[in-house]
Amino acid sequence: MRKLIILAGAALGLLLASCAKEEKRTISVIPAPLNVELQQGVFPLNPETGLYIDASEGDKKILQDYLAASPMKLKPVATEEGHTVILKQVAQLPEVDSPEGYVLTVTPDQVLVRATSGAGLFYGVQTMLQLADGKGLPAGVITDKPRFAYRGFMMDVSRHFFDKEFIKKQLDALAYYKLNRLHLHLTDAAGWRIEIKKYPRLTEFAAWREFPTWKEWWNNGRQYKEEGGKDAYGGYYTQDDIRELVAYAQERYITVIPEIEMPAHSEEVLTAYPELSCTHEPYKQADFCVGNEKTFEFLENVLTEVMELFPSEYIHIGGDEAGKASWPSCKLCQARMKKEGLKDVNELQSYLIHRIEVFLNAHGRKLLGWDEILEGGLAPNATVMSWRGTEGGMKAVASGHKAIMTPGEFCYFDSYQDAPDSQPEAIGGYLPLAKVYSFNPVPDTLDADKVPLVYGVQANLFTEYVPTPEHAEMMIYPRILALAEVAWSDPSVKAYDDFHARALKAVEELKVKGYHPFELKNEIGNRPGADQPVQHLAVGKKVIYGPDAAYYPGYSAGGDSALVDGVIGGWTYGDRRWQGFIDKKRMDVTIDMEKETAIHFIGADFMQVCGPEVFMPSEVIISVSNDGKEFTELKRMEHKVVKDDKVTFTNFGWEGDAKARYIRYQASSGEFGGFLFTDEIVVK
Incomplete structure (x- = not known):
């Protein structure tokens, strides 16, 4: 017989092999144990499977009652002999240094859980319950302990x-x-x-x-x-x-x-x-x-x-x-x-x-x-x-x-x-x-x-x-x-x-x-586009924030370059991809394209989540300029902000033909105030 020693979390889908034949067996335990050593063989469960507990009286009663109500339906016995599940509280357990840790050893003839406390035995039992299937318990040794108390x-x-x-x-x-x-x-x-x-x-x-x-x-x-x-x-x-x-x-x-x-x-x-x-x-x-x-x-x-x-x-x-x-x-x-x-x-x-x-x-x-x-x-x-x-x-x-x-x-x-x-x-x-x-x-x-x-x-x-x-x-x-x-x-x-x-x-x-x-x-997953960078003409360009248009420090999304970093926000403003503006301040940013550029689209997404007072803008103005001083308005959008129970996303954008070096994007809060959140100003 060949024994495989595998760290559990790296692959809880574990292979058991013999010289004559390979048999694939998976185990599924949450949370992942610290160390798993699987062996060939199974401890079969049946109505005559015994339960022997060697622990303090209080822990013994808890464990016995708990297992009696579990799907295993183990039969209490007076000795460790025979086809038995044994729970044993020990003075020391060299393999683990936590009182909540345990060692679970399974052979085709017997199951032994050792721990220094009733809690440790109890957690060994949870692993045993999760391991059990129609055949019984897979043979092997699991050594386990918690990371945090x-x-x-x-x-x-x-x-x-x-x-x-x-x-x-x-x-x-x-x-x-x-x-x-x-x-x-x-x-x-x-x-x-x-x-x-x-x-x-x-x-x-x-x-x-x-x-x-x-x-x-x-x-x-x-x-x-x-x-x-x-x-x-x-x-x-x-x-x-x-x-x-x-x-x-x-x-x-x-x-x-x-x-x-x-x-x-x-x-x-x-x-x-x-x-x-x-x-x-x-x-x-x-x-x-x-x-x-x-x-x-x-x-x-x-x-x-x-x-x-x-x-x-x-x-x-x-x-x-x-x-x-x-x-x-x-x-x-x-x-x-x-x-x-x-x-x-x-x-x-x-x-x-x-x-x-x-x-x-x-x-x-x-x-x-x-x-x-x-x-x-x-x-x-x-x-x-x-x-x-x-x-x-x-x-x-x-x-x-x-x-x-x-x-x-x-x-x-x-x-x-x-x-x-x-x-x-x-x-x-x-x-x-x-x-x-x-x-x-x-x-x-x-x-x-x-x-x-x-x-x-x-x-x-x-x-x-x-x-x-x-x-x-x-x-x-x-x-x-x-x-x-x-x-x-x-x-x-x-x-x-x-x-x-x-x-x-x-x-x-x-x-x-x-x-x-x-x-x-x-599961559907994250907002479309949030899992890969978006390419557009303004990526990496300089962004200039207007007077009294600073973003909220707690939602900077990475700072002055966040609105042209090619990163699209997900379903929440808390993902550090959405830049926030608060207190009815006007979002007022200018992108320097470095040279006169042919432009056919300028747009930005906003989100609305009324519970935490995140609202759509009431007005958006998109303008362009060649000198950064005199701007020509391309589009002005008025929007009636209405409170609702949804999480919504809207793109406020312009499409057409223009040539310019500077692009100015302005957005204003409505009567409800609160936050404005946007993730990226996309220029094409």
Whole structure:
């Protein structure tokens, strides 16, 4: 018999060979294991296959119950002898250095999973379940461990409420793909979703709203309703529900992390308890009053009940997108700033974060927050969840803090995953499976001693535009599989083409299990023209920006040459190919063709995505000149900007005959302001 030793990610389609005959066998495991050594032979599964577990009593019960409910239907036995699957917790495992790692050894007679923890055994079981087919388990040895300790998914249950059975269903899938954190976004303006005994109005009133969809509610007054009232939409988890979910997750070695938003995204709280806002008026404020001592009494009471329900090491406190609008004029906030020697409202926010961290630390917990908690100074023991790119995470790491990488460009599953006109309405953006898979959470430039501070990665599904369980699952799967492989698998074993084949198979398996994944086999792909350079007369020419026509620094698309670099933008302005102009500034650019040139076409594409306030221009003017001073207008286009629910692309161009050295392209925003985005001025 000949044994093949192959790194898994390089080719999970593995060949088994014998001297007499070659037999092709493929294995499909997500995430890709660290090392696979396949041998000839199969361990057959049958009704008499035994299960022997040598582990601590708690882990033994979890594993036994889990396998009893699995398709394997293994029969518990009292000894390791015979045709048996053995799960063995060992004191040391020289092959791997992670407690979540495992070694799976399969022979035609026996299966042995070894690990130093129950979690390691559990992940070995997931690999075993994925390997099993109608014949049984292929013989060989798999040695495996995770790249990151934190492998997470965040579910927003505030904007749209999803019941506990839906959450359990997702926990099953997360565990199957070796994710170990579920972050629940429990509170936000659209609804408070957790029972707090001391503050009943949070669930009697702040958990219910007028409209079933977030968008209707957001555009129609944003009112709350009494529980049981006519047309009241919403819901919440009772404390018993939370205990049930936490226990269910623990049985799958998943930690549930609660998020209680502060100081912002708290309209629902400040309408139910307006005395905690700066103005004491319902429906007027989004930020807690940091100067009010009652704010801290409320937050500490809420967090006390939360900590009693969630045993997680971390409590997430949000910390993002605080408007701070009333703090400069609030007497209590200003008094707090003067007393504490705080120079600005950023430091006032930092004061709140620091104080809440001291409270959490005193109760044996750690603070986790979005990267805005860096503003005004980071709390001493906090961990940063970096969502506005990777910069916040790297800043935290540089200062000795842990970071969880979750940048919107790679990890926000509320974006479209395929051509927008083929998908239900989303908030915008374009995040296909391949883009998720391409994410590297650890920059190559990061110093080796800082690498361990990158604690892990997380995908996020915010649900403003995701109103149903079926829609949520379509947004999660299969993209979460790509994130799982980013989080678990060593980069050396990753290969997208191989992963894509495994993901196609996984989609079919998920459908059989009752999930509603995106049909990956029907993927359309990126916007036509975006995957290859476009050739035209202006490529590489000098571009001059007019007065007060500078592009927005955050969307430069590469700078002054971006509009003539031959690169067409994709489905999203976030792909760094679209140049953005904001604040009703006129896009006013002149291209120097270097010499008088015969021209027959000048045009540029614009996009519109109304949700994030990206609009078409209201006016476009195309002109030419030979001296760069006196311009002749070729075409003036007026356009009525109309808000809609689509992602649309329109080319504003001129066709004809002209000769000129200079080409001037101007575009103006309409009544809605917002962003103008264009990708390339094409000249032919």
